Amino acid sequence: MATPATVLHQPESQSESRLPAHIERLPRPSPLGRAAELAFLRWEKRQLAPTERFWRDFGMHIVESGPKRLLARGTGTAPCIAIAEQGGANRFVGPAFRMSDDTDLQAYTKALQATPLSPARIPGGGHGVELSDPAGRSVWLLQGQARAEPLPNRAPVTALTNSAVHSPRVNRTVRTLIEPAKVIRLGHLVLQTVDFASMAAWYLRVLGLIPSDVQYLADGSPNLAFCRLNLDDTPADHHTLVIVGAIEEKYEHSAYEVIDQDALGQGYQVLRAQGYHHVWGLGRHLLGSQLFDYWRDPDGFELEHYTDGDLFTADFETTYSPFDMSSLWAWGDDVPASMKPQMNLRTLLRIMRLLQEKRITVQRLKLISAALKAPARPWL
Numbered sequence: 500m501a502t503p504a505t506v507l508h509q510p511e512s513q514s515e516s517r518l519p520a521h522i523e524r525l526p527r528p529s530p531l532g533r534a535a536e537l538a539f540l541r542w543e544k545r546q547l548a549p550t551e552r553f554w555r556d557f558g559m560h561i562v563e564s565g566p567k568r569l570l571a572r573g574t575g576t577a578p579c580i581a582i583a584e585q586g587g588a589n590r591f592v593g594p595a596f597r598m599s600d601d602t603d604l605q606a607y608t609k610a611l612q613a614t615p616l617s618p619a620r621i622p623g624g625g626h627g628v629e630l631s632d633p634a635g636r637s638v639w640l641l642q643g644q645a646r647a648e649p650l651p652n653r654a655p656v657t658a659l660t661n662s663a664v665h666s667p668r669v670n671r672t673v674r675t676l677i678e679p680a681k682v683i684r685l686g687h688l689v690l691q692t693v694d695f696a697s698m699a700a701w702y703l704r705v706l707g708l709i710p711s712d713v714q715y716l717a718d719g720s721p722n723l724a725f726c727r728l729n730l731d732d733t734p735a736d737h738h739t740l741v742i743v744g745a746i747e748e749k750y751e752h753s754a755y756e757v758i759d760q761d762a763l764g765q766g767y768q769v770l771r772a773q774g775y776h777h778v779w780g781l782g783r784h785l786l787g788s789q790l791f792d793y794w795r796d797p798d799g800f801e802l803e804h805y806t807d808g809d810l811f812t813a814d815f816e817t818t819y820s821p822f823d824m825s826s827l828w829a830w831g832d833d834v835p836a837s838m839k840p841q842m843n844l845r846t847l848l849r850i851m852r853l854l855q856e857k858r859i860t861v862q863r864l865k866l867i868s869a870a871l872k873a874p875a876r877p878w879l
């Protein structure tokens with residue numbers, strides 16, 4: 500039996516300025532502009548009613564519910580964090596970003612054939628352009644959206660957390676309501692892609708993102724980037740967009756901030772009681788440090804509740820670590836098998852097609868597969 504010293508380890512990580520020569524730095528293309536916020540996500544759903552029920556139970560606030568369109572916000576100042584339109588498929592359509600005031604949207608028309616958006620399509624008004632990412636996904640870049648008045652939420656209980664060295668809570672109890680974990684805002688989006696290098700370069704250039712953490716395969720090539728917004732001296736979430744090299748172009752999950760760990764826990768109870776599919780949690784991430792809880796919506800899309808994430812200013816240096824599952828979380832249950840590619844006929848056919856179309860090499864497939872197979876927590 501292995502001794503705890505051999506299995507209880509944290510993955511190694513290195514700052515960019517001290518990277519050994521065999522690890523490739525993630526290229527930083529010169530940005531066309533700067534994203535200031537992940538504004539909302541757009542969905543197409545065959546049936547809106549099950550999505551509305553899930554969004555409510557997940558803690559979003561429904562602001563529009565018609566036969567053709569469903570719109571939700573959080574308790575924060577964003578007028579919208581999610582739109583679902585009734586259509587012929589259940590699919591993630593794409594993200595919308597609020598761009599900084601000093602971004603010139605015309606630059607995207609010239610460089611990337613972006614087209615103007617009709618203001619009637621933008622919740623909260625303003626103006627914007629639409630463009631396609633390398634996977635053909637629609638991306639909206641917006642300016643001039645009106646902010647909304649915040650909605651009421653309870654105060655975080657964390658300010659009164661007792662510890663062995665600090666006891667601010669005396670003659671008081673912790674009694675939070677069993678209610679949906681009120682979503683405050685949309686925090687981040689994770690996308691899988693077959694061509695990691697092109698997808699990462701495209702989003703870094705379009706949104707002016709800063710890589711917070713980059714993960715590399717055994718050959719030293721980057722395969723995952725946790726990217727944050729460039730807000731200068733204003734602290735930004737460790738990641739707002741994550742790009743992961745994989746075997747398909749896929750929405751992986753999106754994440755929504757709640758007030759504290761008790762909101763995560765009470766939200767878990769509500770969703771569990773309603774019979775939704777629980778995916779993973781509670782636990783704490785390693786890269787980004789968030790306390791997390793993952794759920795599946797009625798159409799199989801993953802959504803995450805989180806709280807207590809890392810915040811970095813623009814000058815914080817990029818860190819590199821090996822691509823593996825163990826770096827995803829610090830403690831909590833093992834990553835569920837459903838979060839990794841399932842080895843079945845569909846996956847096999849997909850891989851064969853990718854190889855045939857020369858979109859991926861056998862060598863890269865082997866490297867990704869080896870990284871995903873390595874047991875992250877051998878004792879679980």
Ligand SMILES: [Fe+2]
Nearest residue numbers: 687753754803
């Ligand atoms: Fe996440």
